[in-house]
Amino acid sequence: MLSSLSLLPQAVVTGILMGLIYGLVAAGLAIIWGVVDIVNFAHGEYMLIAMFTTVLVSNTFGVDPLLMLPVNVVLLFVIGYLSYTVVISRVINGPIFAQVLATFALLLILRYGMLAAFGSQTRTLDSFVFDGRVELLGVAVSLPQLVAAVFCVAGVGVLYYVLKHTKTGRAIRATAQDREAARVLGINDDRIFALTWGIGIAAVAVAGTLAATFYPTQAETTPEIWTIIAFAAVALGGLGGVLAAVAGGLIIGLVENMSVTLISSQYRSFYIFAVLLIGLIYSREGILNWVSTHE
Amino acid sequence: MSVADRYVGGVDRFRVYYQHLASLPPAVQFGLVFGPAMLFPVLYTTGLTSWQFLNTMTLTFLFIGLGHGWNVIGGYAGQISLGHAVMFAVGAYTTAVLLVYYGITPWIGIPLGGVLASAAGLILGGVTFRLRYHYFALATLAAALAVESLFNRWDFIGASVGLQYTGVESGLSSFVFEPRWIHFYAMWVFALLVTLLIYRLHHSRLGIYLKAINMDQELAANAGLNVFRYKMYAMGLSSFIVGVGGGLYVQYVNFVSPVETLDLVRNVEILLIPIIGGLGTVFGPIVGAFIYMPTREYTRGMFAGTLVGVDWVIFGLVLLLVVIYAPHGLVNRLRDTFGNPKGGETDE
Amino acid sequence: MSDGQTTDTVRRTTDPVLTVDNVTKSFGGVTALDGATLEVRDGEIVGVVGPNGAGKSTLFNCIMGVYELTDGRVELDGTDISSQRTDVIVNSGMSRTFQLARVFPDLTVRENMLINQEHRNERLVETLLSPSDQEVYDRADELLEFVGLEKLASSPAGELSTGQKKLLNIAGTLLSDPEIVLLDEPAAGVNPGLVDDIAQSILDLNDRGATFCIIEHDMDMIRSLSEYLYVLHNGTNLEQGEPETVLQKEAVLEAYFGQ
Numbered sequence: 016m017l018s019s020l021s022l023l024p025q026a027v028v029t030g031i032l033m034g035l036i037y038g039l040v041a042a043g044l045a046i047i048w049g050v051v052d053i054v055n056f057a058h059g060e061y062m063l064i065a066m067f068t069t070v071l072v073s074n075t076f077g078v079d080p081l082l083m084l085p086v087n088v089v090l091l092f093v094i095g096y097l098s099y100t101v102v103i104s105r106v107i108n109g110p111i112f113a114q115v116l117a118t119f120a121l122l123l124i125l126r127y128g129m130l131a132a133f134g135s136q137t138r139t140l141d142s143f144v145f146d147g148r149v150e151l152l153g154v155a156v157s158l159p160q161l162v163a164a165v166f167c168v169a170g171v172g173v174l175y176y177v178l179k180h181t182k183t184g185r186a187i188r189a190t191a192q193d194r195e196a197a198r199v200l201g202i203n204d205d206r207i208f209a210l211t212w213g214i215g216i217a218a219v220a221v222a223g224t225l226a227a228t229f230y231p232t233q234a235e236t237t238p239e240i241w242t243i244i245a246f247a248a249v250a251l252g253g254l255g256g257v258l259a260a261v262a263g264g265l266i267i268g269l270v271e272n273m274s275v276t277l278i279s280s281q282y283r284s285f286y287i288f289a290v291l292l293i294g295l296i297y298s299r300e301g302i303l304n305w306v307s308t309h310e
Numbered sequence: 311m312s313v314a315d316r317y318v319g320g321v322d323r324f325r326v327y328y329q330h331l332a333s334l335p336p337a338v339q340f341g342l343v344f345g346p347a348m349l350f351p352v353l354y355t356t357g358l359t360s361w362q363f364l365n366t367m368t369l370t371f372l373f374i375g376l377g378h379g380w381n382v383i384g385g386y387a388g389q390i391s392l393g394h395a396v397m398f399a400v401g402a403y404t405t406a407v408l409l410v411y412y413g414i415t416p417w418i419g420i421p422l423g424g425v426l427a428s429a430a431g432l433i434l435g436g437v438t439f440r441l442r443y444h445y446f447a448l449a450t451l452a453a454a455l456a457v458e459s460l461f462n463r464w465d466f467i468g469a470s471v472g473l474q475y476t477g478v479e480s481g482l483s484s485f486v487f488e489p490r491w492i493h494f495y496a497m498w499v500f501a502l503l504v505t506l507l508i509y510r511l512h513h514s515r516l517g518i519y520l521k522a523i524n525m526d527q528e529l530a531a532n533a534g535l536n537v538f539r540y541k542m543y544a545m546g547l548s549s550f551i552v553g554v555g556g557g558l559y560v561q562y563v564n565f566v567s568p569v570e571t572l573d574l575v576r577n578v579e580i581l582l583i584p585i586i587g588g589l590g591t592v593f594g595p596i597v598g599a600f601i602y603m604p605t606r607e608y609t610r611g612m613f614a615g616t617l618v619g620v621d622w623v624i625f626g627l628v629l630l631l632v633v634i635y636a637p638h639g640l641v642n643r644l645r646d647t648f649g650n651p652k653g654g655e656t657d658e
Numbered sequence: 659m660s661d662g663q664t665t666d667t668v669r670r671t672t673d674p675v676l677t678v679d680n681v682t683k684s685f686g687g688v689t690a691l692d693g694a695t696l697e698v699r700d701g702e703i704v705g706v707v708g709p710n711g712a713g714k715s716t717l718f719n720c721i722m723g724v725y726e727l728t729d730g731r732v733e734l735d736g737t738d739i740s741s742q743r744t745d746v747i748v749n750s751g752m753s754r755t756f757q758l759a760r761v762f763p764d765l766t767v768r769e770n771m772l773i774n775q776e777h778r779n780e781r782l783v784e785t786l787l788s789p790s791d792q793e794v795y796d797r798a799d800e801l802l803e804f805v806g807l808e809k810l811a812s813s814p815a816g817e818l819s820t821g822q823k824k825l826l827n828i829a830g831t832l833l834s835d836p837e838i839v840l841l842d843e844p845a846a847g848v849n850p851g852l853v854d855d856i857a858q859s860i861l862d863l864n865d866r867g868a869t870f871c872i873i874e875h876d877m878d879m880i881r882s883l884s885e886y887l888y889v890l891h892n893g894t895n896l897e898q899g900e901p902e903t904v905l906q907k908e909a910v911l912e913a914y915f916g917q
Binding site: 122285 | 392437444445449453574613621622626627634638
């Protein structure tokens, strides 16, 4: 017990870094959820696309993963945009289970499409400019994790700026608040929803590209855990916006890494599921509040 | 009467067939599904069909029962549970643990598995029924994945490796039948009994109450219905059916593991069947199972080996087509298209 | 609050069925009801009027347990039912209709009726294994006939007109033989031809012993129906008494038409 306590600072630092990455993934989910009112069960699968392109292109052609960042952002923006226009827009006014199952169908198609295409083996990145560890306040910090966290914070910043200070962002927020009113104001809500999907998925591209530098990429297990993490973060933070999702992500990162250190690393995913359940059921500011005002 | 009046073709011919079928008494309709099926094992033993066919049909009838089970909570009460694999697993593990570790016959183990599954469902429902829509779906999914990660580490039940039926002798009391085609009849009986129960439910007070809760929860409370209590009732019933199905399944495959019973995909399979067929209908899960199971088994066979996963991609595409073009299921779609008697479109 | 006693010339002799005592309800900082008080006695038709935003619908929601009370007390037949669950209150003998008619659209008209049957002593197993009693069926059909919907009994309720839905709602509330029925604007959104039908149904049902408390905007309707009237304004009682007298009061006119 004493020895695990001495590991706590390490867990806290790792928790914060991972939490920031979780935060960006969750922010992408929260935007889609809050604006389009769709829970994207395939969220982790979109992230998996970015992870696969990063690992495969880097390992095959020796391209540095960071160079894949702009490529992935554009690629996933387009994929997100198309997902909305081709699939989601057709179920958005349908029954609720049709919406749940539509994103679930996307999950199956994306996940198993990648499994068939790239195989079931676990892939890791061969080399990265920022490999290794640095000593920070007496704690060893994984450099790729640190870099990923920095980029994710930047990603959150961009996302925040776009939503708050651009014309598109204002239109998105107006649509989220009142779809009918936005339509009266001449906003094309269908286009806004598609843009929101594009932006939300592009956010995941940033996280995915950087996560691939240190996180194992496997078609079946990787997306599942990231989806659940994003759900848990949003459930905790509520749909208050980008920053709330990041706060949720930080809590998950900390809870996960601290319980792994203090209790046991065997049940890593279980802690996250537990946080999600508790978050869903008890978070008054988060989900329940939103549900009651939404009905 | 002109020739054109007498000619009934294309869509109209389907309409006539459909209305013919729909107007038959329920007993005859069930008979048409379950009667000929009784001969499937005979077809196999006489060499007219392959084992793959009989295996697929065995699973189809199991999934008719499972689909009905999910339909109670998802279709009638309108609560989209993504966690029913837990109940399936509880039924399967209970039966397997009792038989393999303690030698207790599945004739006790299977119903007991149903009861424990029911208890698990009630706990899950008690915790999650205050949530609605996406949130309920999400919470039940999280619960299922949490249970999977626990089962994966739980040594007593074999952790991620699971339990094998090594050393279990076949026979009536061990419910492991040799030859294996006998299991088809176990599933057949299960499917038939559950279908009759659901038929009963569909026309009972409870059926109406659940449909009402599905449509407007507040209005249902205003009619004096204790919404939570009826949701719990539906959950208990639904979980019991799925739990018994889990027990029958493990007796058939003689093996149980977390991946086999609790995987994300298993959670969804159970609900795909009534959704494809038609939520809140008696024939929905039957139609759904007959479409889903053969598709799954034969595409899996086709793409085994190098192209693992393509079967699921195909399935994802089918699912997309269903939710986009028949979001209320095929049975409802057929009824809406062919059910109204505008038949010959006469201009008189 | 004005002196309610002076206009109280109606003799109210029967026992009180519903007593609303000083009910207050605030949402965050906004007080929607501020000490509202009313009493409905057995066999009466009591009206509740007031300008928009007076808190009438909030009052019904508070009585029926949709909202938790901030303060005050609601009694049904002398039993405290404040902030109970809606279905508990319904099963204790009080039902209500909504301002916007609500039905279960995919259920038939008859099923919409049957769902309102007594649930008090219903066993769960029974609800699965046995259909409704014949008596309940007969009573449902009788009520449907009473409101003129018997020919539509097997049609989906979603196909009814707004007025027919309101009639179905009223008929539905009566199936379990409640002590009292709260009607929230039974004439609103109904085509004029049906308004008289609805009013007549209410009067006929009252003759057969049903007790009503009605929120209504249609002043002619409230005059012809109610024998006792409460005027709410800004969440509190403004006036009460015989409709004709109360509606002449200066305070009431002022509340409705401003200065």
